[in-house]
Amino acid sequence: MPNLLSLVHIDKNFYKETIDEVKVFSDFNLEVESGEFVSIVGSNGSGKTTLLNIISGSIDIDKGEIKLFDKRIDKEKEYIRARSIGRVYQDPSRGTSPNMTIAENLALAENKGNIYGLSFALNKKKISEYKELLKTLNLGLEDKINVKVSALSGGERQALALLMVTMKPIDLLLLDEHTAALDPNTSQKIMELTERIVKEKHITTLMVTHNLRFAVEYGSRLLMLNKGEVVIDKCGKEKEELVVDDILKTFNEISIECGN
Amino acid sequence: MAVNVLLNILQQGLCYALVALGVYISYKILNFPDLTVDSSFPLGGVVCIGLIQVGCPYILAIIVAFIAGASAGLITAFLHLKFKINNLLSGIITMTALLSINIALSKGRTLIPYNDNKTLFNNNLTSHFAFNQYSSAITNIIILIIIVIALKLILDLFFKTKRGFMLRAVGDNEQMSVSLGSNSGLYKLLGLCLANGIVGVAGAIYSQYMRYFDNTSGTGMVVIALASVIIGTGIFRKSLIIKGTTSVIIGALIYTASLNIVIAIGVPSTYLKLFMALIFAIVLIINNYLPDKKRGKRKMEDISNA
Ligand SMILES: Nc1ncnc2c1ncn2[C@@H]1O[C@H](COP(=O)(O)OP(=O)(O)OP(=O)(O)O)[C@@H](O)[C@H]1O
Ligand SMILES: [Mg+2]
Numbered sequence: 151m152p153n154l155l156s157l158v159h160i161d162k163n164f165y166k167e168t169i170d171e172v173k174v175f176s177d178f179n180l181e182v183e184s185g186e187f188v189s190i191v192g193s194n195g196s197g198k199t200t201l202l203n204i205i206s207g208s209i210d211i212d213k214g215e216i217k218l219f220d221k222r223i224d225k226e227k228e229y230i231r232a233r234s235i236g237r238v239y240q241d242p243s244r245g246t247s248p249n250m251t252i253a254e255n256l257a258l259a260e261n262k263g264n265i266y267g268l269s270f271a272l273n274k275k276k277i278s279e280y281k282e283l284l285k286t287l288n289l290g291l292e293d294k295i296n297v298k299v300s301a302l303s304g305g306e307r308q309a310l311a312l313l314m315v316t317m318k319p320i321d322l323l324l325l326d327e328h329t330a331a332l333d334p335n336t337s338q339k340i341m342e343l344t345e346r347i348v349k350e351k352h353i354t355t356l357m358v359t360h361n362l363r364f365a366v367e368y369g370s371r372l373l374m375l376n377k378g379e380v381v382i383d384k385c386g387k388e389k390e391e392l393v394v395d396d397i398l399k400t401f402n403e404i405s406i407e408c409g410n
Numbered sequence: 411m412a413v414n415v416l417l418n419i420l421q422q423g424l425c426y427a428l429v430a431l432g433v434y435i436s437y438k439i440l441n442f443p444d445l446t447v448d449s450s451f452p453l454g455g456v457v458c459i460g461l462i463q464v465g466c467p468y469i470l471a472i473i474v475a476f477i478a479g480a481s482a483g484l485i486t487a488f489l490h491l492k493f494k495i496n497n498l499l500s501g502i503i504t505m506t507a508l509l510s511i512n513i514a515l516s517k518g519r520t521l522i523p524y525n526d527n528k529t530l531f532n533n534n535l536t537s538h539f540a541f542n543q544y545s546s547a548i549t550n551i552i553i554l555i556i557i558v559i560a561l562k563l564i565l566d567l568f569f570k571t572k573r574g575f576m577l578r579a580v581g582d583n584e585q586m587s588v589s590l591g592s593n594s595g596l597y598k599l600l601g602l603c604l605a606n607g608i609v610g611v612a613g614a615i616y617s618q619y620m621r622y623f624d625n626t627s628g629t630g631m632v633v634i635a636l637a638s639v640i641i642g643t644g645i646f647r648k649s650l651i652i653k654g655t656t657s658v659i660i661g662a663l664i665y666t667a668s669l670n671i672v673i674a675i676g677v678p679s680t681y682l683k684l685f686m687a688l689i690f691a692i693v694l695i696i697n698n699y700l701p702d703k704k705r706g707k708r709k710m711e712d713i714s715n716a
Contacts, residue, residue: 227593228588229587229588229591229592229593229594230591232588232589232590232591233591236589237589239585243583244583244585244586245586245589246583246586247578247579247582247583247586248582248583249578249582250575250578250579250582254575254578257572257575258572258575258576258579258586258590259590261572261590262590262591263591265572266572266573266575266576266592267571267572267573268568268571268572268573269571269572270570270571270572271570271571271572271574271575272570315589
C-alpha cells in the first residue's frame with residue numbers, strides 16, 4: 151500500500167533560541183498508509199495536538215518534510231491544505247459557524263473546494279437534501295435545520311462538524327479529542343458516527359484521544375506518543391489483540407520514569 | 411417647529427443609516443471594529459463635492475466616492491493582514507493619515523457646489539417638486555429612502571450568496587472558514603473595502619444634502635455608526651423576521667432622534683459630542699446587561715493551542 155502521509159525528519163520547537171524553548175519534536179518520523187485509522191494516545195504535553203497542527207498547517211515546522219501522496223505540503227498555507235485535510239476539534243464551537251443556521255453551515259461545507267461566488271447559497275431543493283443527510287445522524291437535527299448552531303448541544307455540533315468536514319471528499323481526517331467535551335453517552339455516539347463515516351468514505355484518519363478504550367476498540371493502528379517520540383506503534387493483528395491494560399502499563403512506566 | 415425637527419431627524423438619520431449599513435459589515439459581520447470610518451466618510455464628501463464643482467455628473471462623483479472609501483478600507487485591511495497590526499490600530503493609522511489627505515484635497519476650505527451644479531438633491535427632476543416650505547425636505551427624504559432601501563436590498567441579496575455566506579462565516583468563526591479552504595484574509599479585505607466604500611458613498615450623499623463639505627464632518631462618525639448598529643441589532647436581537655440591515659437603519663433613526671431631541675430641548679450645540687458619547691455609553695451599558703449575548707466567537711490567536 152502506498153503511503154498517504156509521510157512526516158520525515160521533523161523538528162519543531164516553540165520559543166526557539168530563548169530560555170523558554172520547548173522542544174516538541176526532534177527528528178520525528180511517521181508514515182501513514184492509505185486507509186489506515188490511527189488512534190493516538192499519550193500524556194498531556196506529549197505533542198499530539200502539535201502533531202496535528204503541523205500536519206494541518208496551523209503551525210509551521212522548523213525542519214523536515216511533510217508529504218501527502220508524495221507531494222510536499224509543508225510550505226502550503228493552512229487554507230490550501232484544508233482542501234484535502236479535514237479536522238474536527240475538541241471544542242465543539244470550532245467546527246461550525248455559531249450564528250449561522252444548520253442549513254447555512256451545510257451549504258458552506260458543500261461548496262468547499264469551489265469558488266464562493268455570487269450565486270445563491272441555498273434553495274428548497276438543497277434544504278430537502280440536507281434534511282435527508284441529517285436524518286442519517288439520528289439526532290433529529292433535520293427538524294432544526296433553520297436553527298442557529300449556537301442553540302445546539304455540544305454533541306449535536308460535533309456530529310454536524312463531522313458531517314461538514316466529510317461532505318466533500320478529503321484525503322485525511324484529523325480528530326483532536328473530538329469526543330472529550332461530551333458526556334460518556336454522547337461521546338460513544340459520536341465515536342460510532344465517526345467510525346461509520348470513516349468506513350463508508352474510506353477516509354484515512356488520525357484520531358487523538360485520551361479515551362484508551364476508544365483507542366483500543368476503534369481504528370486499525372495505535373500510536374503512543376511520549377515527549378515527542380513514538381513509544382508504541384501497533385497495527386494489524388498486534389493492534390487487534392491489544393487491550394487497555396497493555397497501554398496503561400506503558401503509560402505508568404513512563405510516568406514513573408518522569409518521577410510522577 | 412416639531413415638524414422641522416422631525417424632517418431633520420429623517421434626513422440626517424437616513425444619511426447616518428447609510429454609514430451604519432457600511433459599519434454593519436465591518437463591525438457586525440466581520441467582527442472588526444473599524445475606525446477608518448471617521449475619515450472615509452469625509453473622504454467621500456470631499457471627492458464628491460470637488461468633482462461636482464468641476465462639472466462631473468453627481469452619479470459619477472458618487473461612484474468615485476465609493477472607490478475612494480474602498481481604497482481607505484483597503485489600506486486598513488492591508489496594515490492589519492500583511493503586517494499583523496491590531497485591527498483598532500490599523501484603522502487609527504489610516505484614519506489619521508486620511509485627515510491630512512482630506513485637508514489637502516479641499517485645500518483646507520469649505521467646499522460648496524456652485525449654483526448651476528446639479529446634485530442628487532438639486533437637479534432637473536427635484537426642481538419640479540416645489541409646493542410649500544417643506545417640499546424640499548420631503549423630496550430629500552424620498553430620495554434618501556429610495557437609496558437606503560436599495561442598498562439594504564442589495565446587501566440582503568449579497569448575504570444570501572455563497573460569497574456572502576463565507577463573509578459571514580469569516581466573522582463568525584474564522585477557523586471554520588479556513589477549514590473550508592478559504593483565504594479568510596481576502597474576505598476581510600473584501601468586507602473592509604465594501605464597508606468603507608459604502609461609508610464613502612454616505613459621505614458623498616451627506617455633503618450633497620448639506621450643500622457643502624467641510625473637514626470636520628466626519629468627526630464622531632464612528633460613534634454614530636456604531637451606536638446605530640448596536641442599538642438596532644440590540645433591539646431586534648431576538649427577532650427572526652427583522653433582518654440585520656433593517657435593524658441598523660432603525661437604529662440610526664433612533665440615535666439621530668435622540669441627538670436631535672437633546673438639541674431641541676435647548677442643550678447648546680457645544681455639548682452635542684458630549685451627549686453623543688453619553689448616549690453611546692448608555693447604549694453599550696444597556697447592551698451589556700441584555701440577556702442572550704452572542705456565544706461561541708473564536709479568535710485566530712488561540713487556534714494552535716488546542
Ligand atoms: N502554540 C504553542 N506555543 C508554545 N508552546 C506550545 C504551543 N503548542 C504546544 N506547545 C507546547 O508543546 C508541548 C506539546 O503540546 P501539545 O499541545 O502538542 O500536547 P498534547 O499532547 O496535545 O497534550 P494534551 O493531551 O494536553 O492535549 C507542550 O509542552 C506545550 O506547552
Ligand atoms: Mg492536545
